[in-house]
Amino acid sequence: MRCEECLPLVEEYFDGELDEPMVNLVAEHVTACARCATEYQKLEREQELYLSYECDAEVAPAFWNNVKAQAARESIRSPKLSQRFGRLFAGLQSNFSAPRFSATLTASIVLVAIGITAGVMLYINSRGKTANTAERISQKESTPATASQPAPNQVAGRDEQSKTAVAGQREIEKDLNKRQLVQNRDERKANQSLAVQRGTVPRTTMKTDAQLRKQTPDQLIREAEQKYLAAIAMLSRDVSRHRSKLDSETAMRFERTLAEIDRTIMDTRRAVREHPGDPIAAQYMLTAYAKKVDVLREMIGY
Amino acid sequence: MDVMGLADQPGAYADASMDAHEDLIARARRGDEEAFRLIFERYTRPVISFIFYMVSDRTLSEELAQETFVRAYKSLGALRDETKLSTWLFGIAKNVVRESLRASRRRAQSVELDNQTVLEIRDERESPAGKLLDRELSRMISLALLKLDEDKRLIFTLKVYQQRSYDEISEITGFSIPKIRNDLHRARREMRRQLSAYLGDKR
Numbered sequence A: 001m002r003c004e005e006c007l008p009l010v011e012e013y014f015d016g017e018l019d020e021p022m023v024n025l026v027a028e029h030v031t032a033c034a035r036c037a038t039e040y041q042k043l044e045r046e047q048e049l050y051l052s053y054e055c056d057a058e059v060a061p062a063f064w065n066n067v068k069a070q071a072a073r074e075s076i077r078s079p080k081l082s083q084r085f086g087r088l089f090a091g092l093q094s095n096f097s098a099p100r101f102s103a104t105l106t107a108s109i110v111l112v113a114i115g116i117t118a119g120v121m122l123y124i125n126s127r128g129k130t131a132n133t134a135e136r137i138s139q140k141e142s143t144p145a146t147a148s149q150p151a152p153n154q155v156a157g158r159d160e161q162s163k164t165a166v167a168g169q170r171e172i173e174k175d176l177n178k179r180q181l182v183q184n185r186d187e188r189k190a191n192q193s194l195a196v197q198r199g200t201v202p203r204t205t206m207k208t209d210a211q212l213r214k215q216t217p218d219q220l221i222r223e224a225e226q227k228y229l230a231a232i233a234m235l236s237r238d239v240s241r242h243r244s245k246l247d248s249e250t251a252m253r254f255e256r257t258l259a260e261i262d263r264t265i266m267d268t269r270r271a272v273r274e275h276p277g278d279p280i281a282a283q284y285m286l287t288a289y290a291k292k293v294d295v296l297r298e299m300i301g302y
Numbered sequence B: 001m002d003v004m005g006l007a008d009q010p011g012a013y014a015d016a017s018m019d020a021h022e023d024l025i026a027r028a029r030r031g032d033e034e035a036f037r038l039i040f041e042r043y044t045r046p047v048i049s050f051i052f053y054m055v056s057d058r059t060l061s062e063e064l065a066q067e068t069f070v071r072a073y074k075s076l077g078a079l080r081d082e083t084k085l086s087t088w089l090f091g092i093a094k095n096v097v098r099e100s101l102r103a104s105r106r107r108a109q110s111v112e113l114d115n116q117t118v119l120e121i122r123d124e125r126e127s128p129a130g131k132l133l134d135r136e137l138s139r140m141i142s143l144a145l146l147k148l149d150e151d152k153r154l155i156f157t158l159k160v161y162q163q164r165s166y167d168e169i170s171e172i173t174g175f176s177i178p179k180i181r182n183d184l185h186r187a188r189r190e191m192r193r194q195l196s197a198y199l200g201d202k203r
């Protein structure tokens, strides 16, 4: 190999980018030729100089917590209504970093889900619908598999029960917020007995601690899902009536958001089916449902 | 010493850790933050360092690295080939850096910033007298880096500071190999010229 052939290859040789036969040829020449060897040594010296400039940026101890927090903030970011739920779900999220499924955590999700559903019921009632209409819709839209469907003789007076349920739920949610959600059995019991003491928890809407405990996490998740679906169905009806009142740009914005949430719901549902008993999957699915309820409510209130 | 008790079953440990890794990725894809952290934690320093040489700003590089991992977390579903985890992540970091550089160029359009001043302001921390020369040299190198155009700085940083192969650089940047070879050569030439005083030879 001659110098004219070698010199253009020295840099690639230095970078370790030459293929097998070429490497040997260049290596052989560089060891024998002072001129080409000098070129190679210059590259070495330069590299050494560049590397003397050390990166003084550091991994802050809070780096990964910050990443986590920012990711959580961005995944649940939504206008207005989300603030309260945002905090709630942020609490759930931190609880859920525990890898194991705990009935306690599931129970708290279900409490939240039921709370939101009760809030939706109140909204519908306040819009001048009769309790019976709401009841009919909710029975029609929920699948018969829902464990908590009320017995026929409990239907009367459901309106009142819903209202008190809402009051009770607000208390519970406030309490949950304050405590960053129930973290252990004792706290859960405390919350539960708080609601029971107030007498605000109707059997049809709210399960007792014992009842919650008897169900498997999967049953609880399914039940929460049914609650959300019923709420979404009710809200969707109202939204379709209100849609004409929205200007086209706002309507489109909402439609886009809803489409995005629906995709998320589909994805998360698939994840839940594929990985039954995975708290993270369940959490994301229920969060997606909650988000949809949020957006629908906002559409109506717009 | 056969600590693992696996010396007679070659590959057994590798298989097990491969399974564990796949399991981790599956968990991370479902939004498990802990699994995500376990996979990506080892790239924290390389990503911060890569960004540091691109922007020459310690605080900014920490911020942009954080943004990189948040984006990676959110778009892990889009990762097709899990063997390309690292180049995929650096590709995200590259995008984050480019956006930041673009934004700061826009900001600087009205107020022409002198790099020298910026660097002097940043380098006020106390350091022993013996380190003064090093600091001076570091400042010159960082200035020279900042004077490279963005493509060249990107390629130079990935090669010199991240020891990436041309193929990997191509995966991260989307540039062709000939462009990488060419830009790297020119980047080295420009750096050499900028730093000739420290290289002790005439070029």
Ligand SMILES: [Zn+2]
Binding pocket: A002, A003, A004, A006, A029, A033, A034, A035, A036, A037
């Ligand atoms: Zn030669």
